[in-house]
Amino acid sequence: MNERNFYITTPIYYVNDxxxxxxxxxxILADVLARCHRSLGEPTFFLTGTDEHGQxxxxxAAARNITPEAHxxxxxxxxxxxxxxxxxxxxxxxxxxxxxxxxxxxxxxxELYDRGEIYKAEYTGWYCVGDxxxxxxxxxxxxxxxxxxxxxxxxxxxxxxxxxxxxxxxxIDYIETHPEFIQPSFRANxxxxxxxxxxxxxxxxxxKTRLAWGIELPFDRDYVCYVxxxxxxNYISGVGYRSDxxxxxxxxxxxxxxxxKDILTTHTVYWPTMLKAMGLPLPRTIFAHGWWxxxxxxxxxxxxNVINPMAMIERCGxxxxxxxxxxxxxxxxxASFTEENFVARYNxxxxxxxxxxxxxxVNMTCRSAAGxxxxxxxxxGEEQEFNDAVSGAIEAMTSAITGMKLDQGLAAVMNxxxxxxxYLEKTAxxxxxxxxxxxxxxxxxxxxxxxxxxxxxxxxxxxPSKMAELGHALGYEAEAFAALKLSDLTRPTDIAGRKxxxxxGLFPRIEVEAAQASAPKAAEEAVNVADPVTIxxxxxxxxxxxxxxxxxxxxxxxxxxxxxxxxxxxxxxLVAGIALYYTPEAMVGRTIVIVANLKPAKIRGIESQGMxxxxxxxxxxxxxxxxxxxxxxxxxx
RNA sequence: GGCGGGUUAGCUCAGUUGGUUAGAGCGUCGGAAUCAUAAUCCGCAGGUCCACGGUUCAAGUCCGUGACCCGCCA
Numbered sequence: 001m002n003e004r005n006f007y008i009t010t011p012i013y014y015v016n017d018x019x020x021x022x023x024x025x026x027x028i029l030a031d032v033l034a035r036c037h038r039s040l041g042e043p044t045f046f047l048t049g050t051d052e053h054g055q056x057x058x059x060x061a062a063a064r065n066i067t068p069e070a071h072x073x074x075x076x077x078x079x080x081x082x083x084x085x086x087x088x089x090x091x092x093x094x095x096x097x098x099x100x101x102x103x104x105x106x107x108x109x110x111e112l113y114d115r116g117e118i119y120k121a122e123y124t125g126w127y128c129v130g131d132x133x134x135x136x137x138x139x140x141x142x143x144x145x146x147x148x149x150x151x152x153x154x155x156x157x158x159x160x161x162x163x164x165x166x167x168x169x170x171x172i173d174y175i176e177t178h179p180e181f182i183q184p185s186f187r188a189n190x191x192x193x194x195x196x197x198x199x200x201x202x203x204x205x206x207x208k209t210r211l212a213w214g215i216e217l218p219f220d221r222d223y224v225c226y227v228x229x230x231x232x233x234n235y236i237s238g239v240g241y242r243s244d245x246x247x248x249x250x251x252x253x254x255x256x257x258x259x260x261k262d263i264l265t266t267h268t269v270y271w272p273t274m275l276k277a278m279g280l281p282l283p284r285t286i287f288a289h290g291w292w293x294x295x296x297x298x299x300x301x302x303x304x305n306v307i308n309p310m311a312m313i314e315r316c317g318x319x320x321x322x323x324x325x326x327x328x329x330x331x332x333x334x335a336s337f338t339e340e341n342f343v344a345r346y347n348x349x350x351x352x353x354x355x356x357x358x359x360x361x362v363n364m365t366c367r368s369a370a371g372x373x374x375x376x377x378x379x380x381g382e383e384q385e386f387n388d389a390v391s392g393a394i395e396a397m398t399s400a401i402t403g404m405k406l407d408q409g410l411a412a413v414m415n416x417x418x419x420x421x422x423y424l425e426k427t428a429x430x431x432x433x434x435x436x437x438x439x440x441x442x443x444x445x446x447x448x449x450x451x452x453x454x455x456x457x458x459x460x461x462x463x464p465s466k467m468a469e470l471g472h473a474l475g476y477e478a479e480a481f482a483a484l485k486l487s488d489l490t491r492p493t494d495i496a497g498r499k500x501x502x503x504x505g506l507f508p509r510i511e512v513e514a515a516q517a518s519a520p521k522a523a524e525e526a527v528n529v530a531d532p533v534t535i536x537x538x539x540x541x542x543x544x545x546x547x548x549x550x551x552x553x554x555x556x557x558x559x560x561x562x563x564x565x566x567x568x569x570x571x572x573x574l575v576a577g578i579a580l581y582y583t584p585e586a587m588v589g590r591t592i593v594i595v596a597n598l599k600p601a602k603i604r605g606i607e608s609q610g611m612x613x614x615x616x617x618x619x620x621x622x623x624x625x626x627x628x629x630x631x632x633x634x635x636x637x
Numbered sequence: 638g639g640c641g642g643g644u645u646a647g648c649u650c651a652g653u654u655g656g657u658u659a660g661a662g663c664g665u666c667g668g669a670a671u672c673a674u675a676a677u678c679c680g681c682a683g684g685u686c687c688a689c690g691g692u693u694c695a696a697g698u699c700c701g702u703g704a705c706c707c708g709c710c711a
Contacts, residue, residue: 138711186641186642186708186709187708187709189640189641189642189709190640190641190708190709190710191709192640193639193640193641193709193710194709194710196640196710197710197711261708261709264709265709328649330650334707336649341649341663344663344664345662345663347674347676348662348663349662351674351676352674352676352677353676353677355673355674355676356673356674356676356677357673357676357677358673359672359673359674359676360672360673360676360677361672361673362673363672363673364672364673367672368672408651411661411662414662415661415662418662418677421673421676421677421678422677422678422679424672424673424677424678425669425670425677425678425679426678428670428672429672430671430672430673431672433672504674505674506674507674508674509674509676
C-alpha cells in the first residue's frame, strides 16, 4: 500500500434496521474524512454498505411472504436514499448479497478449512422456542431464557469453529506494539482486558435447519456462514480481494475502520485474527466513536427516543446537520443531541458568526466597491492579526484531519470567523467609505473576502453545498470553487476583481419562539387527591373517539366552532369553545375524544350533543386525541 | 466483584513533561457601534479546579484514601 492512499470504511449496516442518527453519524464522519483527504490531494477510497444475511431478514421476508432477496432489495434503498440525501460520497456500496462478495467469502472459508483453521465440533446449548434463539450455559439467567424468562430446552448441535484462540498472544503483542491500531487508546485497553481472559474459538456457522439465509459453507452444504465472518470480509472483498489484485494492492490495508463502540470486540479481536489467518496485514486504525444521547439515555429504537435524521434535515438543511454532528461530538466520547443545543449552535456559529460575516462583506462590497472585490492596498497590523487567525485555522484543520479531531479543527475555523467580525469592527469599513479612504477600504474588503474564501475551503468537506453557495457569493463558478483543495490555499489568490452576489442570508437564523411554544411550562395547578373518585364513578362518563366531518364558525361568537362528528354509526353535532386555537379547516378529519353521554345543551341556540376534551394551561389549549388511527366510536378509558 | 476512565466558571468542555493573576465557546448582565441575518464588537462575571491526607521551594497537574459518576469484563 502506498502511504498516501487513504481507504476508509464504515461498518456495513444491518439492512433490516431502520436508519437512525447513529448510522448517519458514522457515515457522515467517514464522508467528511474522505472529502478532507481528497482535499489534501490524497487518493481516497470510501466504502460503506449493508449486511444482508441472518435471522431477522429471513423472518421479516417470511412475514411479508417474499424472498429474502426481494426483501433486501427493497429495504437497502432506505440506506442508499439517506446517504444520497446526506451528500455521502462513498466510492462503493457493498452488499453482502453481492455475488462477488459471496464468492470471496466462500473461497476464504474453503482455504481456511483446508488449512485446518476451521474445524467442526459438537457442543451443548439451550434453545428458546419463543425467541428462536440459541444460548450458551453462561447466557442463561437462573436456567431460563435471558431474553424472555421462559424455559429453554437443551440441544446438542454441531458447528464449525475458527481457531481464533491460538492468536491470542500474537494479538496482545500486536496491540501493545501498535498504539495507533485501536483508537481512542482506552478502547485498546478494553480490548486488552478482554484478551487477558481466555480467548476461545469463534463459532462461524449455523445449521440450515435454524438459519437458511446465509452464505453456504463450501465444505458442508448443511450449514451457512454466521454473521461476523461473512460481514467483516466486506472490508477486503469491497476493494478487490481475490478479484482485482491490483485494486486490492492499492487500498489494503485500510487507513480507518470507523465503528461504533458497540462493535469493538468484533473489530479488534475477530477481524485481526481472521486477517492473520488469511496472511493479510491489519488495518492501520480501528476507530470507535461514541453514542449520540438524548438527555442521558442511549438512543435506541426500543426506547422510542430516536431522532429521525430525515426530520432534522427538513428543519435545518443537510449541511447544518453535518456541521452540528461534527462540531458537537469529540470523536470517541458520547455526545448529547438536543434541539435546544442544535439551535443554539446553529444560530451562534453559522448564522451570527459565519453567515453574518459574509453578508457584511458582500453588502459593503456592493455599496462601496461597485460590487467587485477590490485589489488590496497596504497591509497593517490589523490585517496581520486577522490573517494569522486564518492561517491558524488552516493549520489546525490540517492536523485535525490526521489526528481525528475534527471538532477542534472546526473550532479553530470558527475562531477565525470571529476574528473576521472583530476585524471589521476595528477597521470599520463603513466609516472608511464615508471618509473616502478608498485604499484602506479596499484592503479591508479584500482581506475579509479572501479570508472567507479560505474558510469556505476549510469547511467544504463538512458543508459542501453551503460552501458552494459561499463561493458563488464571492463570485466563483460553482465547479471551479468546488475543485479548490486545501493544498491550493498556499497559492496566490485570484479573488480580486470578482463580482460578488448577494445571497440574502447563507444561514437564516432559526427563531426559537416556535420551540418555546411547543414546550410550555408545566401546569402549576396541583391535583386534588383528597376527594378521589371511584372507578365506577369515573366510568359513568362515557368517553368515545369521534371523527370530525365538518367544522364551521358560529356566527356572532368568536370562540365557538360548530362541528359535525361521526361517532361509530351515528352522526352528531357539537359546539366547542376552541375557535381561538383551531381553525375550522384544521379540525376536519381529526380524531377527537368526546364525552358521549353528556346531557345535551343549547349553546348560542345550537344544540351540542356532547363535549370534546382538550388540555388547557394559561393561554394554551390542545385537543386530546389518540395516538394513531382508530375507528370512531371506540371507547376511551 | 475485577480492570480502566472521569469529577475544573450557570451550561458544554480545554488544560502539554508540576511553576507567574486557571482558559475557550455558549448563556447572563453592562456598554459601544450601526456595514450586517436585532446579527456584531468591548467589558464584567471572582470557579475551595469532588473531599481529606501526603510528596515538593512549588500541584488542577504526582502519590494515598474516600465519595459520586461512567465504560469494559464477570
